[in-house]
Amino acid sequence: MSNKNSSITVIQLTRIGDILQTIWAVKDIKTSNPGLKLNFIARDRFASGLMFLLDKYFDNIYLIKEDEFQGEDLKEGLDNLLLKVKSWETSVIVNLSFSKTSGFLTRLIEADFKLGLCANEVGGMDVNGSWSEYVYSTVMRGPLNAFSLVDIFRFILGSKEKASIPERNLGGSEVIVHPFASQERKMWSSSKWSEIIFKILKKNESVSVVVVGGKSDTDRAKQILSNPLLEKYSNRINIECGSLSFEELYNRLGKAFLFCGHDSMVGHLASLAGTQTLTLSLGSVRPIESSPYGINNYVLSPKTSCFPCFPTDACDSYKCHNDLSYQLVSECLQQLIDTSSIDFSEIKQNISPMHLSTADLFQSSFSSNGIYQLDRVSNENQSTQDFYKVFYKIVWLFMLEDIEQIAGYPSLNKNLEESINSVKPNIRQLFELAEFGKKYSKFILEELSKDKPDIEYIKSCGDKIAEIDEMQVLVGKACPILNPIIDFYNLKKSKMNGGNLVELCSSSYEIYQSIASFADIFHELIEKTLNENKIKIRTTSMKEAKE
Amino acid sequence: MEDFRKKLHEEVDSLNKKIENGTPLNEEDHKILFLNSFLNEEASEQ
Numbered sequence: 291m292s293n294k295n296s297s298i299t300v301i302q303l304t305r306i307g308d309i310l311q312t313i314w315a316v317k318d319i320k321t322s323n324p325g326l327k328l329n330f331i332a333r334d335r336f337a338s339g340l341m342f343l344l345d346k347y348f349d350n351i352y353l354i355k356e357d358e359f360q361g362e363d364l365k366e367g368l369d370n371l372l373l374k375v376k377s378w379e380t381s382v383i384v385n386l387s388f389s390k391t392s393g394f395l396t397r398l399i400e401a402d403f404k405l406g407l408c409a410n411e412v413g414g415m416d417v418n419g420s421w422s423e424y425v426y427s428t429v430m431r432g433p434l435n436a437f438s439l440v441d442i443f444r445f446i447l448g449s450k451e452k453a454s455i456p457e458r459n460l461g462g463s464e465v466i467v468h469p470f471a472s473q474e475r476k477m478w479s480s481s482k483w484s485e486i487i488f489k490i491l492k493k494n495e496s497v498s499v500v501v502v503g504g505k506s507d508t509d510r511a512k513q514i515l516s517n518p519l520l521e522k523y524s525n526r527i528n529i530e531c532g533s534l535s536f537e538e539l540y541n542r543l544g545k546a547f548l549f550c551g552h553d554s555m556v557g558h559l560a561s562l563a564g565t566q567t568l569t570l571s572l573g574s575v576r577p578i579e580s581s582p583y584g585i586n587n588y589v590l591s592p593k594t595s596c597f598p599c600f601p602t603d604a605c606d607s608y609k610c611h612n613d614l615s616y617q618l619v620s621e622c623l624q625q626l627i628d629t630s631s632i633d634f635s636e637i638k639q640n641i642s643p644m645h646l647s648t649a650d651l652f653q654s655s656f657s658s659n660g661i662y663q664l665d666r667v668s669n670e671n672q673s674t675q676d677f678y679k680v681f682y683k684i685v686w687l688f689m690l691e692d693i694e695q696i697a698g699y700p701s702l703n704k705n706l707e708e709s710i711n712s713v714k715p716n717i718r719q720l721f722e723l724a725e726f727g728k729k730y731s732k733f734i735l736e737e738l739s740k741d742k743p744d745i746e747y748i749k750s751c752g753d754k755i756a757e758i759d760e761m762q763v764l765v766g767k768a769c770p771i772l773n774p775i776i777d778f779y780n781l782k783k784s785k786m787n788g789g790n791l792v793e794l795c796s797s798s799y800e801i802y803q804s805i806a807s808f809a810d811i812f813h814e815l816i817e818k819t820l821n822e823n824k825i826k827i828r829t830t831s832m833k834e835a836k837e
Numbered sequence: 838m839e840d841f842r843k844k845l846h847e848e849v850d851s852l853n854k855k856i857e858n859g860t861p862l863n864e865e866d867h868k869i870l871f872l873n874s875f876l877n878e879e880a881s882e883q
Contacts (some may be wrong), residue, residue, distance in 0.1 A: 304856055335882075354875070356879050359872050359875065359876065360841065361841060362840075362841060364841055364845060364872050365865075365868055368868055368871065368872060389874075389878070390874045391871065391875045391878055393872055394870045394871035395871055397867050397871075398868060398871060399865065407868055409870065411861045411862060412856060412859055412860070412861060412862065413852070413855070413856035413862055413866075413870065414856075593858070781841040811863055
C-alpha cells in the first residue's frame with residue numbers, strides 16, 4: 291500500500307458485527323497511508339446506525355437501501371449506484387462479504403485490482419488474493435481457522451499497521467449485559483441470565499446492570515427480569531431494548547466499566563468504545579474469529595466435543611449451554627468487577643472442579659507481530675483442534691505474510707501425542723505427493739522445451755498429475771486435519787493462470803512446491819514438539835528419581 | 838408476484854441457460870444477476 295494517492299473501496303454487505311470488525315480492520319490504515327482514500331459500500335439496514343463511526347474512517351460511503359431496486363426500471367437504481375461509485379475512481383476494490391450478491395457487485399465496479407469474491411465472465415465466482423482464498427478454503431469450510439476476522443480483513447487489505455487500542459474505561463458503575471444473540475443455539479436460557487444478574491447485584495451494592503438489546507429482545511429481557519430473585523434489585527436494573535440508537539449505545543458502553551454478553555455486535559461495539567468484555571461463546575460461535583478485538587478481554591467457551599458446531603447442524607439438547615455453568619461465569623464477572631482481571635488460581639479455589647472441567651477461559655492479547663490471540667487462562671492442555679490451530683497459524687503467517695511467529699512448544703498429553711503421531715504419516719504422504727506433482731510438472735516443461743515434444747508423453751504426465759490431485763483429496767478424507775492445506779491449494783489450482791501449457795505447468799510446479807513446503811514445515815513443527823515433550827518427560831523423571 | 842419481479846425471473850432463467858452453455862456474460866447480464874441476488878437476499882431477511 292505504497293501509492294499515496296490510491297483509493298480503496300471496501301464492500302461489506304453482511305451484518306452489523308461484520309461491519310464493526312471491518313471498522314477495526316481499517317481504522318488505523320491511514321496512519322501510515324495518509325494519502326489513501328477509503329470508500330465503503332454496505333447495506334443501509336445494517337450500516338445506517340453506524341454512520342457516526344463509519345464517517346470517521348471512510349471518505350465516501352454508499353449505503354444500498356432495501357427498496358433501491360424496485361419498480362419498472364430496475365436497473366436505473368443500480369446505474370445510479372455504479373455512477374456514484376465510479377466517481378470515487380477506485381484503484382483497488384476489496385470485497386469482504388463472501389456472498390454471491392457482493393461478488394456480482396464487485397464485478398460491476400471499475401477498479402484496477404479486485405480482491406475477494408468476484409463474478410467471472412461465465413457467471414461463476416472467482417476468489418482473488420491469498421487471504422481471500424484462505425477465507426474460502428479454511429474459515430468457511432471447517433473449525434481450523436486460527437485468526438480473528440479482523441486480522442484476516444487486515445491481511446486482505448494489506449494493512450501492516452498494528453491496531454491501536456482505545457483507552458480502557460475504568461470508571462463508572464454500570465455493567466452492561468447483552469444476554470441475546472441472533473440464534474437460539476448461541477444464547478443461554480433466560481433463567482441462567484437471571485442468576486448472573488442476581489449475583490452481580492447481590493455482591494456489589496454500588497453496581498447497576500443495564501440489559502441492552504433490540505426491540506425484538508424486549509420480551510426475553512422482561513422474562514429475565516421477572517425472576518423473583520431480582521425483585522429486590524429492580525431499582526438497579528435498566529432495560530434498554532430498542533430504546534437506544536447505536537450511537538447512544540456506544541456512548542453508554544463507553545461509560546460502563548464492563549460488558550458481558552454472547553457473541554454479537556454489541557461486544558464489538560463495546561471493545562471499540564474501550565470497555566472490557568466477557569463473552570460467552572456458545573453453539574456455532576468460533577471464539578477466535580468473532581470475539582471482541584483488543585487486549586484483556588475474556589472469553590468463556592464450553593469444552594463440549596461438538597462445540598463449535600456448524601449453523602446448519604441439527605441440535606435439540608444444546609449440551610454446550612449446560613457445560614458453561616452460571617457459577618463459573620459469576621465468579622469470572624466478580625473478579626473483573628473487583629480487579630479488571632481474572633486469576634485462575636482463585637477461580638480454582640472458589641469453583642467446583644466439575645464446573646471447571648467443562649469450560650475454557652481465554653484472555654485476549656496481541657503477539658509481538660500485532661496479531662490477535664486468545665490465550666488459555668487455565669493451565670490445562672490444549673484441545674487437539676487448538677493444538678493444530680497453533681501450528682497452522684505459524685505456517686500460514688510464514689507462507690502468506692513472511693511473518694515468523696514465535697511460539698513456545700505446546701505441552702502434550704497422551705491423547706494429543708497419539709493424535710499427532712497418527713497425523714505424521716499423512717503429512718509425509720502429502721509431501722511426497724507434492725514432490726511427485728513437481729516432478730511430473732517438470733517433465734512436461736522439459737518435454738515442451740524440446741524441438742519436437744512427444745504429445746503422448748505430455749498427456750501421460752498430465753494424467754499422473756490428475757491422479758496425484760485425486761490422491762491428495764483422499765489424504766484429506768483420511769486425515770481431515772490436513773484439509774485446510776489441501777483445500778487452499780486445490781482452490782489455487784482451480785484458477786491457475788497461464789496463456790499456454792508452459793505457463794500452466796510453471797504455475798502447477800509452484801503450487802506443488804508450496805504444498806511440499808507447507809507439509810515440510812508442519813511436519814518439522816510436529817517433530818520438534820514431540821522431541822521437546824520427550825525431553826520434558828525425561829527431565830521430570832530424572833528429577834523425580836533424584837528426589 | 839409484482840411485474841418487475843416476474844420479468845427479472847424470466848431474464849435470470851434465460852441467463853442461467855447462457856451460463857450452462859458457458860456463453861460469456863456481458864455487463865448487463867451481471868447487473869441482472871446482481872439485482873436478482875440482492876432482491877432474493879432482502880426477501881429472505883424480511
